[in-house]
Amino acid sequence: MLNVFKxxxxxxxxxxxxxxxxxxxxxxxxxxxxxxKVIYNKELDKSGYLCPECGYHFRVGSAQRLAxxxxxxxxxxxxxxxxxxxxxxxxxxxxxxxxxxxxxLDDAALVGKAAIDGRECILAILDFSFMGGSxxxxxxxxLTRAFERATAERLPVVVFSGGGGGARxxxxxxxxxxxxxxAQAVGKHSxxxxxxxxxxxxxxMGGVYASFASLGDIILAEPGALIGFAGxxxxxxTTRQKLPSGFQTAEYALEHGxxxxxxxxxxxxxxxxxxxxxxR
Amino acid sequence: xxxxxxxxxxxDLEERIRELKQYCAQxxxxxxxxxxxxxxxxxxxxxxxxxxxxPFQRVLMxxxxxxxxxxxxxxxxxDDFVELHGDRTYRDDGAIVGGIALFxxxxxxxxxxxxxxxxxxxxxxxxxxxxxxGYRKALRLMKQAEKFGRPIITLIDVVGAYPGIEAEERxxxxxxxxxxxxxxxxxxxxxxxxxxxxxxxxxxxxxxxxRILMLENAWYSVISPEMCATILWRDSSxxxxxxxxxxxxxxxxxxxxxIDDVITEPxxxxxxxxxxxxxxxxxxxxxxxxVIRRMDVNQLVEERLARFRRIGRFHDKSSQSLL
Numbered sequence: 001m002l003n004v005f006k007x008x009x010x011x012x013x014x015x016x017x018x019x020x021x022x023x024x025x026x027x028x029x030x031x032x033x034x035x036x037k038v039i040y041n042k043e044l045d046k047s048g049y050l051c052p053e054c055g056y057h058f059r060v061g062s063a064q065r066l067a068x069x070x071x072x073x074x075x076x077x078x079x080x081x082x083x084x085x086x087x088x089x090x091x092x093x094x095x096x097x098x099x100x101x102x103x104x105l106d107d108a109a110l111v112g113k114a115a116i117d118g119r120e121c122i123l124a125i126l127d128f129s130f131m132g133g134s135x136x137x138x139x140x141x142x143l144t145r146a147f148e149r150a151t152a153e154r155l156p157v158v159v160f161s162g163g164g165g166g167a168r169x170x171x172x173x174x175x176x177x178x179x180x181x182x183a184q185a186v187g188k189h190s191x192x193x194x195x196x197x198x199x200x201x202x203x204x205m206g207g208v209y210a211s212f213a214s215l216g217d218i219i220l221a222e223p224g225a226l227i228g229f230a231g232x233x234x235x236x237x238t239t240r241q242k243l244p245s246g247f248q249t250a251e252y253a254l255e256h257g258x259x260x261x262x263x264x265x266x267x268x269x270x271x272x273x274x275x276x277x278x279x280r
Numbered sequence: 281x282x283x284x285x286x287x288x289x290x291x292d293l294e295e296r297i298r299e300l301k302q303y304c305a306q307x308x309x310x311x312x313x314x315x316x317x318x319x320x321x322x323x324x325x326x327x328x329x330x331x332x333x334x335p336f337q338r339v340l341m342x343x344x345x346x347x348x349x350x351x352x353x354x355x356x357x358x359d360d361f362v363e364l365h366g367d368r369t370y371r372d373d374g375a376i377v378g379g380i381a382l383f384x385x386x387x388x389x390x391x392x393x394x395x396x397x398x399x400x401x402x403x404x405x406x407x408x409x410x411x412x413x414g415y416r417k418a419l420r421l422m423k424q425a426e427k428f429g430r431p432i433i434t435l436i437d438v439v440g441a442y443p444g445i446e447a448e449e450r451x452x453x454x455x456x457x458x459x460x461x462x463x464x465x466x467x468x469x470x471x472x473x474x475x476x477x478x479x480x481x482x483x484x485x486x487x488x489x490x491r492i493l494m495l496e497n498a499w500y501s502v503i504s505p506e507m508c509a510t511i512l513w514r515d516s517s518x519x520x521x522x523x524x525x526x527x528x529x530x531x532x533x534x535x536x537x538x539i540d541d542v543i544t545e546p547x548x549x550x551x552x553x554x555x556x557x558x559x560x561x562x563x564x565x566x567x568x569x570x571v572i573r574r575m576d577v578n579q580l581v582e583e584r585l586a587r588f589r590r591i592g593r594f595h596d597k598s599s600q601s602l603l
Contacts, residue, residue, distance in 0.1 A: 081594045081597065082594060084593045084595055087527045138592075138594045141592050144589070168502075169503050169508060169511060171502075172502050172503075172527055172528065173526075173527070173528070173532075174536070176480060176484055176502040177484075177538065177588060178592060180464065180591075181588050181591060184464045184465075184585050184589065187461045187464055187465055191465070205453075207502070210454075210456040210457050211481075214453055214454040215457050215458075215461055228448050228452075229441065229447075229448060229453035229456070229481070230447075230452070238442075239445060244445065252449075256450070257451075258451050258454060
C-alpha cells in the first residue's frame with residue numbers, strides 16, 4: 001500500500017532547476033510554496049533554501065545539505081553502488097540512467113563518514129531528486145553498510161531522510177526486504193549502545209518512514225516536512241474523509257507524539273552536534 | 281460458488297455432471313459411462329486452466345471471498361486456541377488476531393491479519409486492514425512468546441496496513457518499523473506462512489521469520505498490482521499487467537530466495553477444499569518448525585539476520601572492473 005508520489009505538484013516544491021514558469025525567465029526566480037513570494041534564486045542559495053519572507057523550507061539536494069552541515073573537507077564517501085534491475089522491470093534502467101545524469105549521483109543515498117562541528121559520525125542523506133529518494137537495493141545496502149561501519153567503529157549515525165516514494169516500486173520484493181535489512185542494521189547498532197539521530201526532511205514517507213527513519217533514538221524533523229506511512233492522497237481516497245489541516249506535517253507529527261523536536265535548518269548542524277557531544 | 285471468468289468452462293462442466301448425476305438418480309437410469317467421460321474431460325480442463333494461472337489470476341484467487349481466513353486456518357491447524365486481545369495501550373484491533381494454541385500437542389503463539397467472512401464482519405474487522413494498535417498487539421504477543429520460549433507462527437493475509445487518518449496519527453509507519461526491528465531479534469523460532477495477500481509493509485511487519493512459506497495462490501510484493509498500475513499508467517484496471525511486472529508469485533519469490541517453499545493448493549484454489557489445504561499447510565509447518573525448533577537460539581537469530589542481510593541486487597562499482 002505504499003504511496004509513491006509521482007508528479008503531484010501539490011506537494012512538490014518548485015526547485016530552482018525546474019522553475020521553468022514563463023514569467024520567470026532564465027530560472028532566476030522561484031515562487032515560494034509557503035507564501036507565494038517570488039524569490040531571487042541567488043538569494044535562496046545564500047539563505048540555505050529558506051524563504052526570506054516566511055521561512056518556508058525548500059527541498060535541498062544532498063550535496064547542498066552536506067555543504068551546510070559538515071565540517072569542510074571532512075566528508076569521506078563510501079564506495080558507490082549502482083542499481084541493477086532484479087525484476088527486469090521495463091524502463092527501470094533508463095530511469096536510473098536519467099536520474100544519474102540529472103543529479104550526478106549514483107543513487108538516492110549519499111553516505112559517508114563526516115564530522116559535524118568537530119564530532120565524528122557516519123552520515124547518510126537521501127536525495128529526493130534521485131527517483132524521489134526511494135529505497136531500492138542500493139539505498140538499502142548503503143544504509144545497512146552505514147550502520148555496520150558505525151557499529152564496528154563505535155560511531156553515532158545521523159540520517160537525513162527524504163523520500164516521497166518510500167520503497168522503490170521497480171525493485172518489487174527486493175525493495176520491501178530493504179526495510180527489514182536496514183531495520184536490522186539499526187537494531188544491531190542500537191544494541192551496541194550507540195546513538196542514531198534520525199532527521200526527517202520533506203517528504204519522508206512509506207517504506208523509508210516505516211523502517212530505519214522511524215528507529216532513531218532521537219527523531220527530529222525540519223519544519224513543514226511531510227511525514228507518514230500512506231500518502232495523503234491515498235488516505236483521502238481510502239477514507240473519503242477531509243484531511244485535517246496540517247495532516248502529516250512535522251508539526252502535526254510532533255503534536256501526535258511522533259517526533260522529539262522540529263529543528264529549523266539554520267540551527268540543525270549545531271543542534272545535531274550538541275546531541276553528538278552528549279553521547280560520547 | 282463464485283467463479284472467475286477464466287474458470288467458467290470448468291465450473292459449467294462440473295455443473296453439467298452434477299445435473300446428470302441427479303437426473304440419473306431420479307430416473308434410475310445408467311449414464312455412468314457418459315459421466316465418467318465427462319469427468320475425465322473436467323479433470324483435464326481443470327489441469328489446463330489451473331496449472332497455467334497468470335500472476336493476476338493468482339492474485340484474484342488469493343482474494344477469493346470463500347478462501348479460508350486466518351481464523352479458519354487457526355481452527356483447522358491448531359487445537360484449543362485461546363485468543364488474546366488488545367494492545368494494552370489503545371484498543372483491540374480486530375484486523376489482527378492472535379493467541380496461544382496447540383500445534384501437534386505443543387503450545388505455540390499464532391498471529392495473523394483477519395479479513396471478514398461477510399460484510400458485517402468485514403466492517404468490524406476494517407476489511408482486514410490493521411491499525412497501529414493491531415501491530416502493537418502482535419508485537420506484544422510475540423514478546424510474550426519469546427519470554428515463554430514458544431515458537432511463533434504468523435499466518436499472513438493482508439493487502440496492506442490501513443491508510444487512515446487515525447492510523448497515521450497513531451504512528452502506522454513507526455509501529456511497522458518497530459515490529460520489523462524487534463521481530464528480527466526475538467529469541468524464539470518464527471515461522472511465517474503467507475496464506476493469501478502479502479501487501480507491502482503491512483505484511484512484512486509480521487513476516488520477519490526464520491522460515492517463510494507461501495501458498496501457491498498467494499502474492500507478496502512491495503505494492504499491490506492495482507496501485508502499481510495507477511502509478512505507471514494512472515489506470516488501476518491494468519492491474520493484470522502490473523502483476524506480471526512485479527514478479528509477486530510464490531514461484532518467483534522462491535527463485536529469488538525470498539521464501540523457502542511453496543505449499544500446493546487443491547486444483548482450483550484453497551477455497552475449494554479448506555481441509556485439504558490445511559492438511560497441506562500442517563505438514564509443511566510440521567517439517568519446517570521441527571528444523572528451527574532444534575536450532576540453538578543464538579544461531580537461530582544470527583541466521584535470521586543473515587537471511588535478510590543478503591537480500592538486495594546491485595552492482596558494486598569498486599569491483600566492477602572484475603565483471
